[in-house]
Amino acid sequence: MSFVALDWGTTALRGALIAEDGRVLDERSAPRGILHLDGASFDEVFEAFTQDWMAVPGSRCLIAGMAGSRQGWVEAPYCACPCGADDIARQVVPVQPGRIDMVPGLVDHQSGVPDVMRGEETQILGAMRLTGLRDGLFVLPGTHNKWARVADGRVTGFRTFMTGEFYALLSQHSILSRTLQADAPLHEAAFLDGVGRARQADSPGLLHLAFGMRALSLFDRLSPAAAASYLSGLLIGEELRAQALEAGTPVVLVGSAALTERYALALDSVGVPAQLLDAQATWAGAYAIWRARQAAG
């Protein structure tokens, strides 16, 4: 029997009807993230969004994403790393018992400071399924990028980088916004220059390098069209600096083409090849959790 999967994030709500064998039968999305319910209840938005899919008696739904946070529909406590599909399946939280379940996010308590994800765990499980990899580094670029290490089919640990949010803040609200053309297409040389400067082990760090963008502009050494790419390169280079990129470890990038291609370019410049996947990974991940639930009975 088919089931419904939702990725209910902060700004968007995406859904798919998934067949018994994992094929995506139907798919839709709406600008109805948990901060954009426009006065409706979670219940109302859910029923309107899934009406036809859930009309069949006995239909079931699995929800991943921020809808399971404290600010969401029903809080699903974080599942602690290391953690695989079976652990996640065991810890789903019923929203409507026997009908709707909430997928927990992950927490990594292994460094002194906890790190958390919600929704990305499902994409990682999907990326494993789509690539057939059970070991590797899974990178999910976005507002809050996740770098997750996977071993033997389990997420062993991960770290979040606020790269996307920093880029938005700096390019829209900082002094750098004045000398930067935000909608310019990627300027590859400027991007890689930024990556190269920031990823050095002895880098003076982002607080200094970001000001360099302004100084280069002052001396007409960086055009507004190239400046956006340079800043993006600095941020992604700063992110790469923090990674232990071991030769031979497979790297999988999951996200929008615009972002994953940029990360692939940066990784390629340091000799690390990567596989690219899009948001379809979410449905493969939901299917993996679904199967793990069935296997557990």
Place this chain on the structure above:
Amino acid sequence: MSFVALDWGTTALRGALIAEDGRVLDERSAPRGILHLDGASFDEVFEAFTQDWMAVPGSRCLIAGMAGSRQGWVEAPYCACPCGADDIARQVVPVQPGRIDMVPGLVDHQSGVPDVMRGEETQILGAMRLTGLRDGLFVLPGTHNKWARVADGRVTGFRTFMTGEFYALLSQHSILSRTLQADAPLHEAAFLDGVGRARQADSPGLLHLAFGMRALSLFDRLSPAAAASYLSGLLIGEELRAQALEAGTPVVLVGSAALTERYALALDSVGVPAQLLDAQATWAGAYAIWRARQAAG
């Protein structure tokens, strides 16, 4: 004969009437930075602000700060490091010949990317004069912090860190703003915890550590009152990580008490003592340039 010194920045205009022997005879300020002229010309704002001081025939004025930038009154090209009071005095640019002169900013071309300052050069010269130091590390916290190395009375090089601007962006516009009480007093333990985490040589960097502030809040391990101090500590620790703090090098902090005391606390935690000076250093620096001009005839 006395002279008038102005520090004409982006948001504020400060001025002093300075005696032949360097004493400050009178002082004032107005919210009339170069981006806040409210439709008046530089000329008009200048004459209104200095009217009584400049009324005496033969009165002269020295202006430092962003008024000498491309967006200012008259552009004074940057003076290249290494550079001392005599070089700066030689490169002042007349605004009204024989009456008003503009002090140049400094540029450091010694790394691959240029770095610039305007106004801080005058504070550094003043800090040298007030402390009697001709060698050391001079740190000017603010929106765009400057770390300048001084040897034999000359600024040999410097680096800018956008620490103040990043703090404003993150505490006001980022996801972190939701779990942070911006006006809370300094929470020393949280501040030093942030400094300690960020200043490590193997730090994963600000993009990751900043998200940790959010995760700590989620798990109720950081109160909103402590969170502001923790974030401030992360940023200042990140700045310290980039410095080669050699034992025995005198460190001088110039700026507002609130900021210099915070930096002194961070430096003290790594065993580096510092001397603190306030904005009066500007007038001592203007006097140093004034004297250097006279000496040059």
